[in-house]
Amino acid sequence: MLLLCLLFLAGVTGSSSISADALNALDNKIEKVVQCHGLAGLSLTVVQDGDTLFHRGYGHSDLSLLTTVTPDTLYAIGSVSKQFTSFLLEYYQEQGLIDLEQPLAPQLAGADEIFRITSGSENGQINVKDLLSHRTGLPNYMGLEFLGSSTRAQLFRDLFYSEQDMRKEYRGSWHYNNWLYVAAAR
Numbered sequence: 148m149l150l151l152c153l154l155f156l157a158g159v160t161g162s163s164s165i166s167a168d169a170l171n172a173l174d175n176k177i178e179k180v181v182q183c184h185g186l187a188g189l190s191l192t193v194v195q196d197g198d199t200l201f202h203r204g205y206g207h208s209d210l211s212l213l214t215t216v217t218p219d220t221l222y223a224i225g226s227v228s229k230q231f232t233s234f235l236l237e238y239y240q241e242q243g244l245i246d247l248e249q250p251l252a253p254q255l256a257g258a259d260e261i262f263r264i265t266s267g268s269e270n271g272q273i274n275v276k277d278l279l280s281h282r283t284g285l286p287n288y289m290g291l292e293f294l295g296s297s298t299r300a301q302l303f304r305d306l307f308y309s310e311q312d313m314r315k316e317y318r319g320s321w322h323y324n325n326w327l328y329v330a331a332a333r
Contacts, residue, residue, distance in 0.1 A: 165193065170201045181205045188216035226325075232332045233279055247275040272317075278331040281323050284315040 170193065177191065188206030192199060204216035239245045250272050277283050315322045 165195055165200055174201070174203065177205055188220070190216055190218050190220050190222075192218060229328050232328050236275055236279070236331060245275065247279075250274055275331055277318065278327040281321050281327060282318045283324070283327060284317040284319065284322060285324055285327070 173193075177189075180186065181189070186206055187210055188204065188208050190204045191201065193201040202218040204218050204220055206216050208214045208216045208220050208222075236245065236247060240247050251274060273283055
């Protein structure tokens with residue numbers, strides 16, 4: 148749906164501004180697509196030069212309750228945030244602000260304590276690329292283990308210093324871990 152919107156707007160914006168007619172045509176097209184294909188719902192905002200030109204919700208956020216989508220409906224985006232995190236980190240590297248392959252400890256205040264693996268030759272060598280590639284060897288802690296962590300820094304200490312026997316070989320295998328993206332975004 149996003150691609151449809153982008154292609155549509157690209158096709159109707161030969162000039163530098165988006166016309167009200169183009170926005171109305173986009174609105175009608177999205178409404179038809181949602182109805183014809185039985186899409187649950189979506190929210191769309193079109194912004195140009197910092198001005199909101201269009202802001203609307205389509206369909207339902209809960210099909211069983213028929214809750215109408217509004218422009219401000221909140222969505223669970225799941226792992227889509229990983230692409231945004233990766234993109235921004237790569238952008239920061241291109242700008243010379245970070246180095247994805249350097250150990251985290253020198254780059255981030257407090258990272259020496261938080262991001263260090265406590266045993267083996269990899270001590271202190273985890274870098275951002277390791278976090279994004281799921282190759283730290285740390286397991287994916289999605290359970291309730293960290294609900295008692297009082298701060299984000301404490302959460303990472305708990306993550307990186309716990310359950311030694313559950314770890315895989317550092318850079319030796321791929322092991323999916325959502326928390327590594329939270330750490331990378333830090």
